[in-house]
Amino acid sequence: MNTFAQSLTQKDIFNFLFFVPIFWCILHTFSGAYFNPYRKSRIIEVYRTLIISILGTILFYFFIFIDDDHNDIHYYYKSFFIYFILQFGATSFGRFLVLNHIKNQINNGKFGYNTLIIGGNTQAVQLYKEIVLNRVKLGYIFKGFVYAYDSGNNGLNEFLPKLGSVDELEKIIDDHHIEEIIIAIDTSEHDKLQSILAQLSHRKVIIKITPDLYDIISGSVKTSNVFGTVLIEIYPELMPDWQRVLKRTIDIVVSVLVMIIFSPLYIFAAIKVKLSSPGTIFYKQERIGIYGKPFWIYKFRSMKQNAEDKGPALSSESDPRITKWGKVMRKWRIDEIPQFFNILKGEMSLVGPRPERKYYIDIISETYPHYKYLHKVKPGLSSWGMVKYGYAENVNQMIERMKYDLLYIKNCSLVLDFKIMIYTIIVILQGRGK
Known part of the structure; x- marks a missing residue:
């Protein structure tokens, strides 16, 4: 009887050398193995490697190993077991060595996270002492603190510098490159906590709060046992790693296919724009994207050149600034297709809240600070708000549409994305654009 090694053909060897590394890299990428290595346990x-190794070996086994040349079931059992042990053993051992090296760097103070404490009582001082005096270093590099209110004295100024007021949080985060924020305030200060969370909702920082505040916050949370100091982590990511990777993969594939397949439409629309009115073919405008980062959005120009010389102004269905061809493009949303370039660049996604200008964001945020929650995800070519409500002609309508987009944020998933894409296609085919 042939042994496992003797049964390997040249084709098997080629598969091992070429396809196997690619296969496992893709699988581990979707599992989130390569994200944030400094924060991994x-x-x-x-455990994650064990699960992925079992799943990957089963998939790989059925696609590669099983053939009609072997009728001995013991051969398959043996080959499966050998391959699983080799793959899991090598991967987990290598990964453990890398993570152990990272942990040593953190323990030796060579790496850490710039951290800010927000507190207004002795709880903040106790928390700080407990973390700093702990034998095991947790990676916190405390840059300073701010009081939860404009005034106060919790004793933290004996250990850390006061960096400003709570109203200056965003500036403090930028100036000191803050990565983590620990909130330690009384349970009676519910309103203040909600205000702080709303202020930080669009920032890419990890927020940790004490357990007694858990029942008054919502979102994606994870309990973190900090060697005696139990905190609850509020993660900025709304989707699991594998969904985020798959969502980005779909964005890239669809964008490339659309720009290739619909290239004749791009050319036709560009010619019509040029012939319809004097001016440029494309129109670009600064919008606010994920985590409040500005970017340039691209459209086919549907209005007369310099339509906003007098300042920002939302369009309406009877807007005289819209050209004749522009009305046709808007009805079928042809003017939006250059945004597949924004999607390919990673500034936008196929599905997500529509990006707005800072001018209107500032107006809405004064009354509805929760609007900034929309910046926790990439803006999209289409959104739940666009499907259920449509284009907004004034600020009040933007606020109404925001409610649908906030529902999307709370229920963010690939399943919902696919549902929105299907509804968007229906809207386009029915010509229900504005």
């Missing part, structure tokens, strides 16, 4: 990563 060694035990959890070994």
Whole structure:
């Protein structure tokens, strides 16, 4: 009887050398193995590797190993077991070594996270002492603190510098490159906590709060046992790693296909824009994207040149600034298709809240600070608000549409994305654009 090694053909060897590394890299990428290595737990990563190794070996086994040349079931059992042990053993051992090296860097103070404490009582001081005096270093590099209110004295100024007021949080985050924020305030200060969370909702920072505040916050949370100091982590990511990777993959594939397949439409629309009125073919405008970062959005120009010389102004269905061809493009949303370039660049996604200008964001945020929650995800070519409500002609309508987009944020998933894409296609085919 042939042994496992003797049964390997040249084709098997080629598959091992070429396809196997690609296969496992893709699988581990979707599992989130390559994201944020400095924040990973060694035990959890070994468990994650075990699950992925079992799943990957089963998939790989049925696609590669099983053929009609072997009728001995013991051969398949043996080959499966050998391959699983080799793959899991090598991957978990290598990953454990890397993560152990990272942990040593953190313990030796060579790496850490710039951290800010927000507190207004002795709880903040106790929390700080407990973390700093702990034998095991947790990676916090405390840059300073701010009081939860404009005035106060909780004793933290004996250990850390006061960096400003709570109203200056965004500036403090930028100036000191803050990565983590620990909120330690009384349970009676519910309104203040909600205000702080709303202020930080669009920033890419990890927020940790004390357990007694858990029942008054919402979102994606994870309990973190900090060697005696139990905190609850509020993660800025709304989707699991594998969904985020798959969502980005779909964005890239669809964008490339659309720009290739619909290239004749791009050319036709560009010619019509040029012939319809004097001016440029494309129109670009600064919009606010994920985590409040500005970017340039691209459209086919549907209005007369310099339509906003007098300042920002939302369009309406009977807007005289819209050209004749512009009305046709808007009805079928042809003017939006240059945004597939924004999607390819990673500034936008196929599905997500529509990006707005800072001018209107500032107006809405004064009354509805929760509007900034929309910046927790990439803006999209289409959104739940666009499907259910449509284009907004004034600020009040923008606020109404925001309610649908906030529902999307709270229920963000690939399943909902696919549902929105299907509804968007129906809207386009029915010519229900504005």
